[in-house]
Amino acid sequence: MFSLFSKRLAIGLLGLLLPIAALASAVVQSMQGDVRVNGTPVTLNQRLNPGAVLTTGANAQLVMRFDDNQRVVLNQNTQFRIVDFRYNTANPKDDRSVLDLVRGALRIVTGAVANRNRSAFQLRTPQATIGVRGTDFMVAIVNPAYVSVLAGSVGVTSAAGTTVFGAGAFGLVASSTALAVAVPASAIPAAVTGAFGTMGAAAGVTAGAAGAGLGGAAAGAGTATGVTTGAAIGIGAGAAAAAAAVAASQNDDASPTPTTTHHP
Numbered sequence: 001m002f003s004l005f006s007k008r009l010a011i012g013l014l015g016l017l018l019p020i021a022a023l024a025s026a027v028v029q030s031m032q033g034d035v036r037v038n039g040t041p042v043t044l045n046q047r048l049n050p051g052a053v054l055t056t057g058a059n060a061q062l063v064m065r066f067d068d069n070q071r072v073v074l075n076q077n078t079q080f081r082i083v084d085f086r087y088n089t090a091n092p093k094d095d096r097s098v099l100d101l102v103r104g105a106l107r108i109v110t111g112a113v114a115n116r117n118r119s120a121f122q123l124r125t126p127q128a129t130i131g132v133r134g135t136d137f138m139v140a141i142v143n144p145a146y147v148s149v150l151a152g153s154v155g156v157t158s159a160a161g162t163t164v165f166g167a168g169a170f171g172l173v174a175s176s177t178a179l180a181v182a183v184p185a186s187a188i189p190a191a192v193t194g195a196f197g198t199m200g201a202a203a204g205v206t207a208g209a210a211g212a213g214l215g216g217a218a219a220g221a222g223t224a225t226g227v228t229t230g231a232a233i234g235i236g237a238g239a240a241a242a243a244a245a246v247a248a249s250q251n252d253d254a255s256p257t258p259t260t261t262h263h264p
Helices: 004-024 112-116 188-198 235-249
Strands: 026-032 035-037 055-056 061-066 072-073 079-086 096-109 121-124 131-132 138-143 145-151 153-160 161-166 172-175 259-262
Touching: 061 079, 096 112, 096 188, 131 138, 138 188, 145 153, 145 161, 145 188, 153 172, 161 172
Parallel strands: 096 121
Antiparallel strands: 026 061, 035 055, 055 079, 061 072, 072 096, 079 096, 096 138, 121 131, 131 153, 138 145, 145 172, 153 161, 161 259
């Protein structure tokens, strides 16, 4: 009798654990410094579920890999929330990836969810909501918010309308009621350039098919499309990558012309 009860109890506990495993959306791939989830220190390889609020301290960084191979790099002094994440390999209509950047800066390399169902992905910031088209991009909030597109394109939507930025473009969103506009690299504050450079060099980011490291000038100009494991490369290398991106854009001192759609 006791043996039968024990088996039933074990099956019941397994049934409770399975939904939790199904909800797990990301794993901590690499980290440095003070990184916390819901106020508790994060550990390497920790699973992160929808509802998790992640914060990074000064000189800290976190790289997480989602179940669909989406990668997110959080810069220092950042607060980020996994609002919703669902990845159904059999039915893309059920996919969902909704993320909040509350403050700070991040880089996202999209995975299967965004690549096969663009409408399933949303990055929400206080200034705007960002949608993607198979993309590698960075956002930094310094009031206003700045966007840098490394590959693919993003649609930045505020109450005023939507602006689409392609690879190599830099965008600015002044507020939730202002239309996002393209800006030259020379208009980007040093703090934002530094954040973009640090994230660009994080955790062995590679240039996808080209196979070149992001520390080089070509990758710094926005050709990287994938992320691999590895320790964070130093801030110096990141700054070099950011400088290369700025130099490339300053050849004509303007970002590629965006497409805008105004809301009535």
